[in-house]
Amino acid sequence: MISLPILPTTVIGSYPRPKWFREIIKGYKNGRYGEELLKEASDDAVVSVISDQEEVGIDIPSDGEMRRDEMVEYFAERIEGFRFYGPVRVWGNNFFRKPAVVSKITYIRPIVVDEYLFLRRHSSRPVVKVTITGPYTIADWSFNEYYNSKEELAFELAKVIGTEIKKLEEVGSLFVQVDEPALTTHPKEMDWAVQAINKAVEGVNIKVGLHVCYSNYSLLKPYFDELRVTQFALEFANRGFRDLEVVKGLSKELGFGVIDVHSRVVEEPEYVAKALFKIMEYLSPEYIYVNPDCGLKLLPRSIAKAKLRAMVEGVMIVRRELAKKGLTEIPLRNKV
Amino acid sequence: MPITFLIKFLNTELLTHKELTMSNVYSAMVGSYPRPAGLAKLINRFNSGKISSEDLELGYEKYTYRLLKFLTKLNIDYFTDGMLRWDDIFNPLINYVDGVKVNGLYRFYENNFFFRAPQVVGKVRLMDDCPIPQWFKKSSEILESVIKELGIKSRPVLKPVLPGPLTLAINSLNERYSNMRELIGDYVFEVLTPLIKALRDLGAQVIEIHEPELTYGRVDPGLKCYVAGLLGRISYDLKIKLWIQTYFGSASNALECFKFISNNIVGIDLVASRDDYLNYIHNFSYYDSLAVGVYDSRSTVLERSRIIRWYVAKFLKLRIGNLFIANNAPMDFIPEVIAVKKLRRLSKFTKWLKSKVGGVAR
Numbered sequence: 001m002i003s004l005p006i007l008p009t010t011v012i013g014s015y016p017r018p019k020w021f022r023e024i025i026k027g028y029k030n031g032r033y034g035e036e037l038l039k040e041a042s043d044d045a046v047v048s049v050i051s052d053q054e055e056v057g058i059d060i061p062s063d064g065e066m067r068r069d070e071m072v073e074y075f076a077e078r079i080e081g082f083r084f085y086g087p088v089r090v091w092g093n094n095f096f097r098k099p100a101v102v103s104k105i106t107y108i109r110p111i112v113v114d115e116y117l118f119l120r121r122h123s124s125r126p127v128v129k130v131t132i133t134g135p136y137t138i139a140d141w142s143f144n145e146y147y148n149s150k151e152e153l154a155f156e157l158a159k160v161i162g163t164e165i166k167k168l169e170e171v172g173s174l175f176v177q178v179d180e181p182a183l184t185t186h187p188k189e190m191d192w193a194v195q196a197i198n199k200a201v202e203g204v205n206i207k208v209g210l211h212v213c214y215s216n217y218s219l220l221k222p223y224f225d226e227l228r229v230t231q232f233a234l235e236f237a238n239r240g241f242r243d244l245e246v247v248k249g250l251s252k253e254l255g256f257g258v259i260d261v262h263s264r265v266v267e268e269p270e271y272v273a274k275a276l277f278k279i280m281e282y283l284s285p286e287y288i289y290v291n292p293d294c295g296l297k298l299l300p301r302s303i304a305k306a307k308l309r310a311m312v313e314g315v316m317i318v319r320r321e322l323a324k325k326g327l328t329e330i331p332l333r334n335k336v
Numbered sequence: 337m338p339i340t341f342l343i344k345f346l347n348t349e350l351l352t353h354k355e356l357t358m359s360n361v362y363s364a365m366v367g368s369y370p371r372p373a374g375l376a377k378l379i380n381r382f383n384s385g386k387i388s389s390e391d392l393e394l395g396y397e398k399y400t401y402r403l404l405k406f407l408t409k410l411n412i413d414y415f416t417d418g419m420l421r422w423d424d425i426f427n428p429l430i431n432y433v434d435g436v437k438v439n440g441l442y443r444f445y446e447n448n449f450f451f452r453a454p455q456v457v458g459k460v461r462l463m464d465d466c467p468i469p470q471w472f473k474k475s476s477e478i479l480e481s482v483i484k485e486l487g488i489k490s491r492p493v494l495k496p497v498l499p500g501p502l503t504l505a506i507n508s509l510n511e512r513y514s515n516m517r518e519l520i521g522d523y524v525f526e527v528l529t530p531l532i533k534a535l536r537d538l539g540a541q542v543i544e545i546h547e548p549e550l551t552y553g554r555v556d557p558g559l560k561c562y563v564a565g566l567l568g569r570i571s572y573d574l575k576i577k578l579w580i581q582t583y584f585g586s587a588s589n590a591l592e593c594f595k596f597i598s599n600n601i602v603g604i605d606l607v608a609s610r611d612d613y614l615n616y617i618h619n620f621s622y623y624d625s626l627a628v629g630v631y632d633s634r635s636t637v638l639e640r641s642r643i644i645r646w647y648v649a650k651f652l653k654l655r656i657g658n659l660f661i662a663n664n665a666p667m668d669f670i671p672e673v674i675a676v677k678k679l680r681r682l683s684k685f686t687k688w689l690k691s692k693v694g695g696v697a698r
Binding site: 085086087088089090091092093095098100140141143145182185186214215216238239240260262 | 370371373376379380383423424427440441442443446447448449450451452635636637668669670671672673674
């Protein structure tokens with residue numbers, strides 16, 4: 001059984017790309033650099049951001065999603081059946097290349113297995129996190145020009161995502177996070193959306209978390225038990241820690257979002273600690289992980305790192321209090 | 337051949353009724369146009385201090401010119417300036433409202449699109465330095481130069497866009513007002529009325545008001561009718577035509593309220609009403625003006641004229657005074673390349689329709 005410090009600290013997934021890496025990507029896109037250099041730079045960037053996370057004390061790092069431009073795009077580029085028309089706005093001045101499904105969805109080859117293996121080799125931590133975009137979100141964030149319904153598309157994607165998660169399990173991954181930020185977007189679709197996620201994790205025996213952000217959690221709550229995952233990673237800092245009561249009675253783990261990823265103001269450790277004491281009124285500390293609200297990639301790297309440092313320092317304040325009660329460790333749970 | 341026969345049948349069935357000549361037909365673009373990648377890059381460069389505000393302003397003017405020229409050449413009769421300076425339908429307006437702070441990101445209805453929410457912490461009131469009227473003035477000047485350049489005789493109508501009071505209030509985090517009607521009232525009289533006045537004084541003939549909440553279906557009918565009544569009153573008091581644009585819900589959710597604004601232009605989302613539109617469209621009989629959103633701003637599938645013709649024919653029989661053929665919602669949800677194709681189709685279809693049923697051709 002693998003143990004983790006109580007209130008394990010982790011990230012949701014993405015982390016700012018180092019500036020030099022962005023320059024190389026730009027050079028690659030305009031033909032100045034080749035594949036080989038890009039691969040070398042990507043590897044170096046992953047090593048750099050693992051180091052950032054471990055240096056500030058993150059217990060469960062990710063590879064910062066260095067190789068991914070965007071969470072749906074990346075998968076759509078590697079699954080047969082998609083094409084791209086151009087960028088679409090998500091908020092403010094932020095865009096993504098929203099894919100369109102134009103033919104049958106087909107699994108071609110492993111998508112993130114190499115990412116995991118590289119991360120595993122370069123992290124000193126016993127557990128690392130791999131993120132994978134969920135079938136419902138890929139379906140919802142794509143234009144559907146091929147399937148009769150979004151439901152049909154989501155279940156086709158569930159097969160593909162399920163295959164990928166099993167491949168991750170085969171090579172030794174311990175913790176996969178399925179990202180489903182779109183899950184509550186269309187309340188009428190939630191019944192089958194939850195089934196599509198369950199289909200994707202069917203037969204999986206490793207820890208699976210589910211990340212849902214910027215959403216109406218009261219819509220998610222009725223599905224907490226039904227969803228076959230161990231953990232829900234939710235965003236709370238952005239909403240000023242409103243809606244905490246939604247996790248009351250949660251029988252699974254919570255990945256508690258304590259860092260606002262859309263603000264450049266670095267939180268104080270005491271602010272993080274206060275939020276943690278608050279959430280512990282609703283949930284036992286043995287079932288709480290601590291993370292930012294969402295991926296950090298839109299922040300400057302120095303701010304992202306400072307925010308993670310503040311988060312870890314805030315956790316330390318609470319850990320000291322919990323240690324007085326003899327609470328210092330929790331097991332890595334595959335099932336709750 | 338059965339398909340040929342069907343097409344012939346549709347054409348005949350749709351175009352031989354006397355009623356078809358009763359409506360003036362117009363083409364229209366409502367809401368935002370996808371922010372062009374080049375402009376987005378400029379904004380990023382400005383935000384990271386690499387270019388000056390003057391350079392950014394030149395960028396806005398360049399892309400506004402490009403869009404207005406494109407729309408004018410397409411013969412679109414009514415359009416906005418694409419809302420290229422807006423991040424969403426609330427921002428940057430809420431930056432210029434006293435009593436409102438700009439809060440976190442919230443989902444814009446059922447879309448993968450987010451807005452910064454207005455957090456109401458005090459009595460709301462429009463600030464004196466709100467630049468929105470000046471932006472309209474600038475876009476009007478650009479349109480003027482486009483018209484001159486293209487030698488167009490009949491002028492298209494440029495619509496400034498504002499969020500509706502109900503949509504603003506429902507999407508606000510209200511920490512100040514004890515009841516919703518009070519907040520809505522202040523949004524109407526302290527924020528929107530002075531803006532509408534200023535826009536009218538700068539020459540706006542029609543002001544597009546975005547009220548998805550009217551049809552979205554989460555607000556009680558009494559409140560919706562209260563808001564529609566206020567909008568009708570503003571229009572009457574200020575002697576200005578409003579284009580009340582609804583979307584993301586069936587028009588059947590707001591039929592009662594539309595009566596209060598029936599002297600204005602009511603915009604409906606026919607894509608969201610596909611399942612039930614036949615049950616309610618008779619309510620629009622003899623309306624002064626109706627804008628039918630038939631081009632789907634949330635899908636890359638390009639509409640076939642035959643299908644559009646089928647839908648539009650139903651409305652042509654209702655003896656509506658002015659029928660506007662439009663997109664159904666803001667176009668932020670599709671790539672620019674698709675928006676261009678849809679607007680071309682919209683223009684081509686409306687041109688064809690005008691040639692068959694009349695309407696004001698430009």
